[in-house]
Amino acid sequence: MAGTSILTAATHPEEMRAEVELRVGNASLRTTARTTPAGLVTAGLFVSAVLLSTAALVLAARRI
Numbered sequence: 001m002a003g004t005s006i007l008t009a010a011t012h013p014e015e016m017r018a019e020v021e022l023r024v025g026n027a028s029l030r031t032t033a034r035t036t037p038a039g040l041v042t043a044g045l046f047v048s049a050v051l052l053s054t055a056a057l058v059l060a061a062r063r064i
Contacts, residue, residue: 012036 014036022029035043 016040 015034016036017032017034019032020030
Protein backbone atom coordinates (compact mmCIF):
# COMPACT_ATOMS: atom_id res chain seq x y z
CA MET A 1 0.00 0.00 0.00
CA ALA A 2 1.45 3.28 -1.04
CA GLY A 3 0.53 6.51 0.68
CA THR A 4 -0.74 7.27 4.10
CA SER A 5 -4.21 7.04 5.51
CA ILE A 6 -5.72 8.63 8.57
CA LEU A 7 -7.91 6.31 10.59
CA THR A 8 -11.01 7.90 12.09
CA ALA A 9 -13.98 6.42 13.87
CA ALA A 10 -16.99 5.75 11.71
CA THR A 11 -19.82 8.19 12.30
CA HIS A 12 -23.29 7.10 13.31
CA PRO A 13 -26.19 8.42 11.20
CA GLU A 14 -27.79 10.02 14.28
CA GLU A 15 -24.57 11.23 15.89
CA MET A 16 -24.74 14.54 17.75
CA ARG A 17 -21.68 16.74 18.19
CA ALA A 18 -20.87 19.59 20.55
CA GLU A 19 -17.92 21.93 20.81
CA VAL A 20 -17.15 24.27 23.71
CA GLU A 21 -14.44 26.87 24.07
CA LEU A 22 -13.86 28.51 27.47
CA ARG A 23 -11.58 31.51 27.87
CA VAL A 24 -10.56 32.91 31.25
CA GLY A 25 -7.89 35.58 31.05
CA ASN A 26 -4.96 34.18 29.08
CA ALA A 27 -6.03 30.57 29.59
CA SER A 28 -8.36 28.80 27.22
CA LEU A 29 -9.91 25.36 27.13
CA ARG A 30 -11.44 23.80 24.04
CA THR A 31 -13.27 20.50 24.05
CA THR A 32 -15.51 18.49 21.77
CA ALA A 33 -17.96 15.69 22.44
CA ARG A 34 -20.04 13.38 20.34
CA THR A 35 -22.81 10.98 21.24
CA THR A 36 -25.82 9.14 19.90
CA PRO A 37 -29.39 9.12 21.23
CA ALA A 38 -28.80 5.63 22.66
CA GLY A 39 -25.74 6.94 24.50
CA LEU A 40 -27.76 9.76 26.04
CA VAL A 41 -30.46 7.34 27.20
CA THR A 42 -27.83 5.06 28.71
CA ALA A 43 -26.18 7.98 30.52
CA GLY A 44 -29.58 9.08 31.86
CA LEU A 45 -30.31 5.58 33.17
CA PHE A 46 -26.89 5.43 34.81
CA VAL A 47 -27.33 8.80 36.54
CA SER A 48 -30.81 7.91 37.79
CA ALA A 49 -29.53 4.57 39.14
CA VAL A 50 -26.73 6.34 41.01
CA LEU A 51 -29.11 8.95 42.45
CA LEU A 52 -31.64 6.29 43.47
CA SER A 53 -29.01 4.22 45.27
CA THR A 54 -27.62 7.34 46.96
CA ALA A 55 -31.10 8.25 48.19
CA ALA A 56 -31.55 4.72 49.56
CA LEU A 57 -28.21 4.95 51.40
CA VAL A 58 -29.11 8.33 52.91
CA LEU A 59 -32.47 7.01 54.13
CA ALA A 60 -30.80 3.94 55.63
CA ALA A 61 -28.18 6.10 57.37
CA ARG A 62 -30.84 8.36 58.87
CA ARG A 63 -32.62 5.39 60.46
CA ILE A 64 -29.53 4.38 62.42
